[in-house]
Amino acid sequence: MRIVSHPVLCNYYVTYRCNATCSFCDIWERPSPYVTLENARQNLRDLKKLGVRVVDFTGGEPLLHRQLPELLQEAKKLGLITTVTTNGLLYPKYAERLRGLVDMLHFSLDSPVAAEHDQSRGVRCFDKVMESIKLARQLGERPDILFTVFERNVSQIRQMRDEICLPNDLVLILNPVFDYNSVETGSLSNHALNELSWWGGQKNVYLNDAFVQLRLDGGNHIDKPVCKAGSTTLVISPENKLVLPCYHLGLKDFAIDGQLYDLYRSSEVQQLVALEGRLPACEGCVINCYMQPSFAVEVNKYWWKALPSTLKYNWVKGTWKQLF
Template sequence: MRLISHPILCNYYVTYRCNATCNFCDIWEKPSPYITLEDAKQNFSDLKKLGVKVVDFTGGEPLLHRELPELLKLARSFGLITTVTTNGLLYPKRAESLKGLVDMLHFSLDYANKEKHDTARGVACFDTVMESIQLAKSLGERPDILMTVFEENIDEIEKIYQQITLPNNLVLILNPVFEYNEVETGPSLSSSTLDLLEKWAKHKNVYLNEGFIELRRDGGNHIDKPICKAGSTTIVISPQNELVMPCYHLGIETIPIENDLFNLYQSEKVQAAIAMEGRYDACEGCAINCYMQPSFAVEMNKYWWKALPSTLKYNRIKGTWKQLF
């Protein structure tokens, strides 16, 4: 049963540029401009009219955008919840200007070991993440640690949890790795790893959407009966101010927004693409978290029920539920 028919999330790619070269991501290889304040202001207005609640300022590395504070202020002026994930390299320099503007601030950290983390990210950023945690706390921010979980770093969860998140009273977000396009992300998560992740979801200050685990056990999205609702739940905007359909990772088509996102989204062309959500050949087996999370939220099924406890837990800890009403 469909509970929400309108889009609820915008993945706003402020740039594809990145100052890291993570071995499980290819976005840093792409040339890219930066979004403009003028385009963003019109888009925020249209996103609000379309029913979107959350804008994820993403990339690339979003802190590379020099006008990110202004973009965040604009989004919040339209009543939109803001979220930013960063590798931490630029946070010490930008922290003061970002203070109070990010509702959900995530620092990426995949290992409790400096050498291993820096190797995976292709740049020395472990120390700046540690510095960023203390600086953010001193400014009254409540950052989260976002850990991408692979087969090879599953044992790092305990170390990050005990050494970093608990002592700093942070939330540890566990993000199971997903495959996409031709990017090498390592072996699929084993059954034993999924079992272990499910146990971690019950820990204090740990957030893991258990719908992600259930979906992987079911073999991901299936095109004959799709779980993915990427097109109807998530609006993806590129640095070139284009609507990306049906999602960034598949990226079959990009459509210039031309200052009219509201009407473009409701156009016959876009609605036809939305009708194909989860049904393209490339959608078979997909388990991309950033589209499954909103997909689980809008339709009551077993994934909705699996996702519910973790969603309530995170919103209670962070207080973001108050902004949804």
């Protein structure tokens, strides 16, 4: 049963450029401009009109966009929930300007061991994440640690929580890795998935347990799709285009030209939206970016699996007040 019929999230790619070269990501390989403040103002108004509640200013590395604070201010003026995930390299430089503008600030960390994290990211940034945590807390911010979980680092969850998150009163977000396009990261074994599920119930740890269930079920199936990417999530590219049905598949894009509201509701776009989760490339997909909002709009077993962790996180962060 569908309970929300409008899009709830926008993945707003402010640039594809990045100052890291992560082995499990290919976004940084793409040439890219930066979004303009003028286009963003128009688009944010239309996103609000379409019913979107959360805007994820993403990349690439979003802090490479020098007007990111202004972009966040525009979103906050409209009452939108904002989220930013950063590798921490530039956060100390912009922390003061970002203060109070990011509802969900995530620092990416792939290992509690500096050398391992830096190798994963292709650049030395572990120390910058530690510096960013300290600075953010001094400014009264409440960042999270986003831990991308591979088979190789499941065993480090305890160390990550006990040595980094608990002493700093941070939420550890467990982000199960996924394959896409030509990027192969390796699947998670059932043993690893069960361990993730156990950790999701522990203090200061967040895991959407529906991610685990979906993987155990073999991912999205095109004959009965779980994915609602096209109808729940708007993807806007740095070129100011609407990308459908999702960024990772990128079947088609449309120039927005200041008409996002009308464009999204057009018959051509809605025909693509109707194919969400049903295209051949959608078989077996488990991409978290689209599954999390998909789980939130339709009552099924994944909705029930996701509910406890969603309530837990939003209660801890205080963002539950903005969801109603």
